[in-house]
Amino acid sequence: MADLNRVLVLAGGLSPEHEVSVRSGRRVAEALRRLGVEVQTCDVGPGLLGTMSADPPQVVFPVLHGTSGEDGAIREVLELSGVPYVGARPDACRVAYAKPIAKTLVAERGVAVPRGLALPKSLFHDLGAPAVLERIVAMLGLPLFVKPDQGGSAFGAAAVNDASELPSALVGCFAYSDTALIEQQVKGTEIAVGVLDLGDGPVALPAVEIVPDGGVYDYAARYTAGRTEFFSPARLSEEVARAAADAAVTVHRTLGLRDVSRTDLIVDGSGRVYFLEVNVSPGMTGTSTLPLAVESAGMDFAVVCRELAHRALLRG
Ligand SMILES: Nc1ncnc2c1ncn2[C@@H]1O[C@H](COP(=O)(O)OP(=O)(O)O)[C@@H](O)[C@H]1O
Ligand SMILES: [Mg+2]
Incomplete structure (x- = not known):
């Protein structure tokens, strides 16, 4: 562990989730610094490659959400630069980020998905x-749900309860x-199940239940403190909690993800667990579910961040 001493946290990015990513990146950087790791943070821009070659980090920790951060593009560049990084490889990210394709693949492994x-x-x-x-x-x-085939933070997503709402959605x-x-x-x-692989294979963290005050888990409900109540662990029967954990691990394995992922699921009235999507670079802000799940598993968020970076270093 002593070997890990210089990490570059990549945060910001060019997607509509820029601000969220900055907050996630800040949290990861502070956590690592608290453990004595020297951390540099950098946004995606013309200066990035120069920064990386002038002072090569041991490990890159990408905390970029949305396009280019989660679709694999930035990780292609990291592969080219030869610097080890935390998280899934570009090819796996590409598939996970394309929601209809990810749905098809996980459905083939027996995970329920909404028809659409x-x-x-x-x-x-x-x-x-x-x-x-x-x-x-x-x-x-009816009712239906409309969302972009890729993206995040519920941008462009809308419930459609009446056919007349479909065109505007x-x-x-x-x-x-x-x-x-x-x-x-x-x-x-609605629940989110984080998956961590700290060396012994992917393991599901306790599910976090999401209860937005207005009933809709939109951008404001996600990132305004107090707008959403979280139950961590989620108030699920043992059987449903196990099914949710199994689904998240199946998703992680099926899509060939690495280190960390977060699968978003909905449990219907009969206890059936539906896959909505998976995130290869989950939110790490103060109102994000993955850090909550880490805590509820009795782990220290900072230690988990360091373990993830350390694993990447060993791989590199
Ligand atoms: N089929 C669906 N039925 C009901 N709600 C859905 C459905 N798909 C998505 N949602 C809602 O929309 C939100 C955003 O969808 P999700 O696929 O997780 O995309 P994002 O990448 O924006 O988080 C979810 O958190 C959930 O509240
Ligand atoms: Mg989601």
């Missing part, structure tokens, strides 16, 4: 939006991606 379809904006132009929308509602029923969604994922809305208890 992914449609590009161009298709609505080509076929005529009203005819397409009518068929979607006829096929999937899609317009909101297309502001963030050219392809919309339209799913049956799952009603139930």
Whole structure:
């Protein structure tokens, strides 16, 4: 462990989640510094590669959310530069970040996913939006949930309880991606399950239950202190908690993730656990669920960050 002494935390990034990433990065950097690790923080920009070659870090800890941070692009560059980094490889990130593809792969392994379809904006132009929308509602029923096929922090995501709300939900969604994922809305208890692999294979952390005050876990509910109540561990029966843990580990393994991930799930009224998506660079802010789960597992967040960086160093 003594070998780890210089880490570069990458935070900020070019996505709409810039601010969240800055907060996550600050938290990781403070945690590592508290343990005596020398930490430099850097944003993604023209200075990054220069900084890395002028003073090469032992390990990069990417805490970038959204496109380029989670889609694998920055990690491709890290691979090229030969500096070890925390987290999944670029190819695994690419698959995990593409929500419809990740859904297909995890469903093949028996994890329940909301029924739905992914449609590009161009298709609505080509076929005529009203005819397409009518068929979607006829096929999937109501209520629905619309979200971009990639992204995070619930940007561009909307519940659709009435068919008349579908067009505006899609317009909101297309502001963030050219392809919309339209799913049956799952009603139930929202949970997030972190997975850590500190050397003995991926292990699920206790599920964290998310109860937003307005019922919707949107951007404001996520990052405004007090707007969401968290139960950590989640108030689930032992059986459902086990199913949620199994689902998160299956997702982590199926998509070939590494070190850390967070799977977002909804448990419906019958106790069935549905996969929504997985994050390869989970939020680490003061209102994020992964640090809460780490604490509730009786672990120290700073020590976990150091272990993750140390593992990357050993790999490198
Ligand atoms: N099929 C669905 N049914 C009900 N709610 C959903 C569904 N998909 C997503 N949500 C809600 O939208 C939020 C954002 O969706 P998610 O897929 O986790 O994307 P993000 O990457 O933005 O976190 C979730 O936290 C959940 O509250
Ligand atoms: Mg999510």
